Amino acid sequence: MTEHADSATVAARMERRWGTVSIGIILALVFMAAYIGVHQGVMPQPRVETVDPRTLHIAGEFIESNLGTAAEPDGSVTVRAIGQQYSFTPQCIVVPADTQVTIRATSADVIHGFLIEHSNVNTMLVPGYISTIVTRFPAPSERLMPCHEFCGAGHEGMWGRIKVINKAAFAKLAADQRRMTCVAQ
Amino acid sequence: MSTEPRFSHRNRWFTIAVVVTALIAATSAAMGFVVLPSLQTNTRFTGIWDAICSAAGLVRAAPAGQPVVQANYKTTDVILSSSTLDGSSAISIGRGATLAMRCTMCHGTRGVSEADSPNLAGQYIMVIFKQLQDYKSGARTNAVMTPRVADLTDRDMRDLAAYYAYLPRLPPYHPATAGPAPQIVESGAPMRNIAPCATCHGTLYYKTGSAWLEGESSVYLQAQLKAFASGARHNDISEQMRNIARGMSSAEIEAAAQYYANQPQ
């Protein structure tokens, strides 16, 4: 009986130790997430904003002439885009390298995904809500920008592109246009 | 076993479980709602209360931006809906038939064109209504159509749309042997952002506002695709058709137009 009690105590002690280790692992993970959040100020979708998808094309910041990239007075740029069955407008987004980019996007109909390959730009476009992503592209490059959420039978045809160009080239574009895209006319 | 109280601070399990759970919830809430928002550098909150409300997901107004850039051309202001034009009455169709007398020269007596104007018989009601609205507002222009819609009222346009939608689609006017669908129609060209035509203009998949294309004149279809591609036609909502037409080669435009022209209506 005492042997039984002893082995039970040993077992209980081992379990407690392992339990402590487990909790330690979890706390380390949570701490990492919190640390990155504090250190890099990363907050997914800092605010919730709503918009009526039926009237995007009639008034407001998502009318077609206001879509594309705008240079802001503080040196950053703002990109406005919409997703619809089965394209993004603009189809090709142009942004300067090494500059803060704020992307504001929404959907005109169903749920779409907004992903820029080889970057951390990855968000959902949900009709009725505006998605905001703040990012920065280090160097000039050209990337694909697929819709990554099933949006209907033409989903596989919904590929946009993004061009990251150097700051000087962008400044030249910005000199004679207020909203820039790289859509070939 | 059953005498032990379950929900009581004397039950060690109860106390520990509740306290630990509450602690985790409270700590993560404090981090998520107060600490992290207050450390954001990308987003400026107006104060701690604004930060907490934003983190909680309360709807906030858009941050002040630069003035919206208006287009130097007219775009459509029609709101598409699959339900607003439901239930056309006999009266509406009758009125539409009378009004349609002036359209027969181009669109045929029964909505089927003998020229290269679009066939309207059996076209979706929303499509006809939207195009009439766009001609009237100037979002779409055409030397023949623009003056003819100038005096149409909203009701006239509804009735005309109801009448043409009511007419039966007639056997194909453009006779030819229908071949297999060309690649551009069947599969599109994904990397050029061209979805298959039938994913909007089809019967299983249909996007409100897209036209019925089968049996339409090839000359008309090609002209429209080219006009979309160049931007000369720009009454498609948020560039949805311009985005597609821009990426099509002239051979693909011709193949797609021929294919639809040769389909039975």
Place this chain on the structure above:
Amino acid sequence: MLHSKRLILSHFWLAFAGFGVALLLGEWQMFIRSPLHAWIGDPEVYYRSVTAHGTAMAYVFPTLVAMGFGYAITEAALKRPLIGGKWAWAGFALVAVGTVTAVIPVSLGLASVLYTFYPPLIGSPFYYIGIVLVVVGSWIWVALMSVNLYAWKRANPDVPVPLAMFANVAGSYLWAWTAVGAAIELLFQIIPAALGLTTTIDAGLARVFFSWTLHAIVYFWLMPTYIAYYTIIPRAIGGRLFSDPMARISFALFLVVAMPIGVHHLFADPEVGAGFKFMHSVFTAFVAVPTLLTVFTICASVEIAGRLRGGKGVLGWLTALPWRNPMMLAVTFSFVMLGFGGAGGLINMSYQLDASIHNTQWITGHFHLIFGGAIVIMYFAIAYDLWPHLTGRALDSFEMMRMQLWSWFIGMIVLTFPWHYVGILGMPRRMAFYDYTDPAIAPQALSVIASVIGGAILVVSGALFIAVLVRGHLAARVEPGEYRFSIAVHQPHRVPVALNGFGLWVSLMVALTVINYGFPIVHLLSLSNTSVPVVTIGAAGR
């Protein structure tokens, strides 16, 4: 002694039939969008197949396995016939009818909305009604598990509830509450729209309700697997369960922390505040606790088996293990896949890392590895273990069983590892074509081909599995004896009341759901301007 053999066999066979068909569809999907096949022409057929594959694999197959296994546990652990056999058949009939009701519109292309629904896309109402019937059928099972437990408890007031039954009922309660989110979405948002009663829908709110179900459902799928780890494996390999109370704590913790974490699927969504995303992220980390406890307890139990078989020294017990025993293989493969899948899961749960892989093929790889791999391989083991008791015939195709388990493991690794890789490259999910001639996509071609090969191995393994079971029906009659569960090193004579019932854990589960979901749901409900027009598919709107 199992009394309801026909009931249990019916559940398993319907589950495995659906699984077999869905497996073939899955491999076909992999193949036609790979560089090995030309574009299929009509992309809509692909989305039909994805809808059918997901619906069968996520809703029908695991639900039927949990139900059938639950009835078997009830009779074997409580050592008495099931109470409410007629109701159980009614539940089975609802699941079967619901499945057929859902599959018909899907196969006609009238409901290609994928099993995750994605409103405002709306398909045929029959699809959604079919799924509701499946869920209602499974709720009958939940009620029966509860009734049987309480009837037994009343008859045995001073005996701890057998561990297998405790875990089984925990799984059923988890499912009952988990399914509520999707049920609300279907009944109050989607079905009214599908029937034409409403013309708008709040897509953001629907996503929140769906996330309520979508993550915790994984733990419902996981329950039979964990029950097998604790109550079958130690016995099957000749060992002892290391600790009975630890097992109970793990199952109780699943009840509490499986639920308030679903918003981690919505990290990239615009309709939920960042504060709630962080809270869900933290609780998602804590859901690893019961799994870590399980890993410890099962490894210790397996070590006991090794030592009982004469293994000595620090590692000697490993070589003494019965490696030719299919159950030993199954648990090993399951743990390896759980390990890799769990490591991937740590990336998904982290609010910042998630952005690099959200909704890419990484996610598909992740849940196939966890569900299709770690979980389903134990469903095979459960079937192998139960079959002689259900058929009264020997199940002795051991060589085939070993081949089946090996091929499932290898196939799953070959399928999912490349999938994770192309996900990191940014390959989006669920597309009917990929143009591998594009220079930006060309580097993914080889990985996709590897996944197709992995899928083919899985199809072979699935066929072997069915073959083993069919041979079990044709083998010589045997008397399998009483169906037994593992014995713990220290069999409990008394357990704390908290670990003998569910009052505390279910209360915490509901309370945490209210804390983590209450405000986002109420807030979205209060918004009047976020409902958007329904986009109907499957019929041209004239």
